[in-house]
Amino acid sequence: MCGIMGYIGNRQAQSVLTNGLRKLEYRGYDSAGIAVFTGETIAVRKKTGRLAALEQQLAASPLHGSLGIGHTRWATHGRPSDENAHPHVDQSGKFSIVHNGIIENYLALKRELLEKGVTFTSETDTEVIVHLLAELYAGDLVEAVLQLTRKIRGAYALGVITEHEPDKLVAVRVASPLIIGLGDGENFIGSDIPAVLEYTRDVCILEDGDLAILTKDDVTILNIDTKQLINRERVQIDWDQEQAEKAGYDHYMLKEIYEQPRALRNSMAGRIDEAGKTVTFSGLQLRPLLNDIDKVFIVACGTAYHAGLVGKHVIERLARLPVEVDVASEFRYRRPLISEKTLTIVVSQSGETADTLAALREAKRLGSNVLAITNVVGSSIAREADRVITTLAGPEIAVASTKAYTTQLLVFYLLGIYLAQERQTLDEQLRIALIEALQQLPEQVESILANADEIRLFAESIKQEKSIFFIGRGIDYAVSLEGSLKLKEISYIHSEAYAAGELKHGTLALIEEGTRVIALATQEELYEKMLSNIKEVKARGATVLGISSAKTIELHRAVDEVWLIPSTYPLFTPILSVIPLQLIAYYTSLALGNDVDKPRNLAKSVTVE
Known part of the structure; x- marks a missing residue:
């Protein structure tokens, strides 16, 4: 996550990409980058921080070419850094991709690639995709991308270029939004409509399972499973820029309410095994602590505190651990009875909530292990906690929290089941039924919104x-x-x-x-x-x-x-x-x-x- 921009045509791609990314800044991000085919090779510039930092780098070292992809990243796998920023390239530097979403089976794929001698330069799930693509390529980019979609599992929108076929820009949508901007002698991809409005008001909205092949003069869309050609309706956008940022909704809050099914799916991705029988948190390393934990504190403010109240019911009911829930602003001042056998769970959408951060530090001072549930990977709370579970709700702009709350609830459900299966406090048949019910929640939310x-x-x-x-x-x-x-x-x-x-x-x-x-x-x-x-x-x-x-x-x-x-x-x-x-x-x-x-x-x- 979070913003994708791609271009093929006759203009200088660098300015088109940076302009498009600027129109996506409202989505929130922690780094930005572009990759441009210069006529000889794919050159990449990427930088942690705001888009302005990338633009300063490009002013000093510009990229010339009319094919390129760009990205603003909201960290999910790996901290915000230059190395983790998109676009990513393979070892040869001949393939480059940008990616929104989550690759659920990236760890298994990464292990296979490491065994083959592939060197990774980032902590992201995305880098797996580009190395795998290079391995699959046999002279036909579209066929390689089709094969790639059969190997990766999860939610993703992809923009792909290679110097082997500089007349093509390939895009794929699977459960993560992507649109095509249709121009005259040029075409665009974007994760949202505002990215392309400066250049065209004719767009085509890709649907799940669509693969688009863009040249400067044409766009072809295939189904990734059947390879059949698909005709998608051309839509003319008459929104202004602010309306476009809200995807046509009147307010960010309404947009974020309607984004909840996707946010729930994203937060579940990679945390339930393929058979649907167990919950897994790769890298969480909670298991060594479980025999020693005799109490759980949940500490948060406002909406996150309300999520914690639900979390208390879940953990006590499923994992049979006693749980106390505290308002973070009160936590430090009542001298809580905490020891090294206490697990403290702090919850914060932004990861910067001052009271919650202070509570985290107090819990650590008293010897507790701290687990953070937050929506922002590189936040202060994420950095200072011993362990982190990200909610993957995506940026939330409206002050009144909606999708952050429901994804916090989902994480508590997953965590409760995980603790129960590790502590063996839950019948296997019931656990499987609970996981199945969890997977139905996004569709049930959609039915309410309808x-x-x-x-x-x-x-x-x-x-x-x-x-x-x-x-x-x-x-x-x-x-x-x-x-x-x-x-x-x-x-x-x-x-x-x-x-x-x-x-x-x-x-x-x-x-x-x-x-x-x-x-x-x-x-x-x-x-x-x-x-x-x-x-x-x-x-x-x-x-x-x-x-x-x-x-x-x-x-x-x-x-x-x-x-x-x-x-x-x-x-x-x-x-x-x-x-x-x-x-x-x-x-x-x-x-x-x-x-x-x-x-x-x-x-x-x-x-x-």
């Missing part, structure tokens, strides 16, 4: 409310907290979440005729108790929206409106039940005319205590 219209209507009905309550029991209470936070931070409507069993201990005093209540009822073992709590607020005049996967007459009779989510294991419902809550917050803020992406008084990354 029915967002009723949520928009609900948001219109609550925009004038002064106070809204969320209630739930067990793991639903953790999700209620997140739903309440989302609503208050971007709509500015006062909102509170309560454990439903606590209503009678004071909160019912706030319920009066017409009070709006959103009730989560997804936990089968607590279902009857939750119905009783719903009836308590109804009896005092509340208007109740119920969110559940249970199609029962009792629930329909108890509430004013029901939204059903797909059925899954009770532990996994938070990923599904939070989607309508995110959309409620978004559409309510929209209805009120607020700045959805930049709510007042808030910042994306909290870097001060």
Whole structure:
């Protein structure tokens, strides 16, 4: 990840590539690079940091040629560095590629290539692709790329060039976005439409399994499995630049809500074995610690803290380890009882959250091993933790977190299953069933997103409310907290979440005729108790929206409106039940005319205590 640009035509590729990459800066990145065929060889320039650093390098040592590929990288495998930046080349320097996505089986492929004497210069999964491509090449670039797609497994978008065939630019899409820009005597590839808008408004959006062969005068598209020619619709883009960055969505937050299925798939990639029976975290090296761990702390702030509350349920239920969850800003000051037998898990989208970073340092000072869950590979938290699991959500621009939260949940699910299988606290048959259910979650999220219209209507009905309550029991209470936070931070409507069993201990005093209540009822073992709590607020005049996967007459009779989510294991419902809550917050803020992406008084990354 994160941005791809490619060009073939008559212009100087260097300026086209850097201009295109600049239009993709909004996606977030930690390094940038380009590769250009100069007429004799493929020359590469790449640099850690902002695009400006690359442009300074190019000003001192420009590249001349009309075929090239470029990339802005969001680190996944390997820290941000010049060596890990894209494009990558093979040992001969005759092949170059850029890549977005994850190659799940890269370690096995890397071992095979090392045994054959291939020398690697980076820590990335991407470098495996270019060495493998060079090995497969036998005079036909397209055929070599087709063979390559049969050997690599995962999610990827590729841009490929070789000095052997300087009249071609080859692109492939498998579960990672890629578009073609169609020009006059020139053609382009890009990971998003803004990359090409300066040069053309005619685009073709590749679909999964498409391989595109670009020359300066033509574009041919094949299916990678059947090799059959495919006609893809030419679309004329009439968006302005800002709209294009949002892929046509009105706001980054809405775009990021709809990106969640892909983010979940990316975060799962390479972490479930091919047979779908075990969870694996390559390089995590947690196993040596497991016999000594007797307690887990989860420490985070805001939305990440809410993910940690779900993580507590998951780890305790599956791995049978006691878990405490702390708000990071409070953690240091209560003198937590931590020892070398404690595993501290810190969670942060940005990896720069000041309170969480301070908590990490305190945990290490007290002798704890620290595992970080973060979305940013080269962040301070990622560097200072003993072990890191990246969420692979991709850059999140809107202040209100959505896809970072659901991918944090997914990592907790994977981690819980991993700890359980290592500690042998989970029946194998149940573990396999849980993994299968996890793999279905992205598609189930898509099914919820496909029915967002009723949520928009609900948001219109609550925009004038002064106070809204969320209630739930067990793991639903953790999700209620997140739903309440989302609503208050971007709509500015006062909102509170309560454990439903606590209503009678004071909160019912706030319920009066017409009070709006959103009730989560997804936990089968607590279902009857939750119905009783719903009836308590109804009896005092509340208007109740119920969110559940249970199609029962009792629930329909108890509430004013029901939204059903797909059925899954009770532990996994938070990923599904939070989607309508995110959309409620978004559409309510929209209805009120607020700045959805930049709510007042808030910042994306909290870097001060």
